[in-house]
Amino acid sequence: METTVKRQFSSKIALVFIASVLLFGSCRKEAEPEYSVPEEVEPYVQAFVNEAKARGLEMKIDNLIVEFAQPDGDFICGMCTSPTNHQKHIIIGIQKFCWKDASPQMREALVFHELGHCYLARFHTTKKFPDGTYASLMNPDDTEVYSICQYPINGATDCDKRPRRQYYIDELFNENTPAPSWAK
Numbered sequence: 001m002e003t004t005v006k007r008q009f010s011s012k013i014a015l016v017f018i019a020s021v022l023l024f025g026s027c028r029k030e031a032e033p034e035y036s037v038p039e040e041v042e043p044y045v046q047a048f049v050n051e052a053k054a055r056g057l058e059m060k061i062d063n064l065i066v067e068f069a070q071p072d073g074d075f076i077c078g079m080c081t082s083p084t085n086h087q088k089h090i091i092i093g094i095q096k097f098c099w100k101d102a103s104p105q106m107r108e109a110l111v112f113h114e115l116g117h118c119y120l121a122r123f124h125t126t127k128k129f130p131d132g133t134y135a136s137l138m139n140p141d142d143t144e145v146y147s148i149c150q151y152p153i154n155g156a157t158d159c160d161k162r163p164r165r166q167y168y169i170d171e172l173f174n175e176n177t178p179a180p181s182w183a184k
């Protein structure tokens with residue numbers, strides 16, 4: 001009889017111990033997020049924090065892992081793999097057109113788009129202006145909305161869309177941003 005009681009007691013202690021290990025383990029994960037961002041991506045993360053700040057939004061990004069990898073599909077250049085977790089994780093496609101051959105504006109647009117998923121709880125939108133251009137950086141497939149000319153023909157500059165950047169960043173942080181003059 002006594003042995004049985006003792007056994008029950010020790011198994012209860014064991015349960016409490018396991019429970020506290022689990023609890024402690026998960027708390028620790030929350031308290032100590034990991035920050036690991038490749039050097040060539042870091043300036044864009046900082047730019048995102050600065051753009052947020054310029055719009056009155058204080059962001060502290062200390063829970064982000066960014067890595068270059070092959071995403072699920074060849075045509076995919078970025079993914080925020082767990083937007084609702086505290087620890088954020090972004091994959092940037094290793095395909096040449098995603099990063100290596102992309103303009104600085106395309107790289108920024110890609111990183112900002114993924115940060116939009118991860119930190120601004122934004123989803124894709126296919127909203128377009130009357131001329132057919134996407135109205136948001138959160139569009140599903142175009143990172144060239146405010147890019148410099150990638151392959152200008154005969155020195156043409158009409159493909160240089162850099163002046164449009166301001167609008168797209170405004171819209172990223174505030175979906176109710178009115179349409180810009182160039183889109184009317």
Ligand SMILES: [Zn+2]
Pocket residue numbers: 113114117124140
């Ligand atoms: Zn996306």
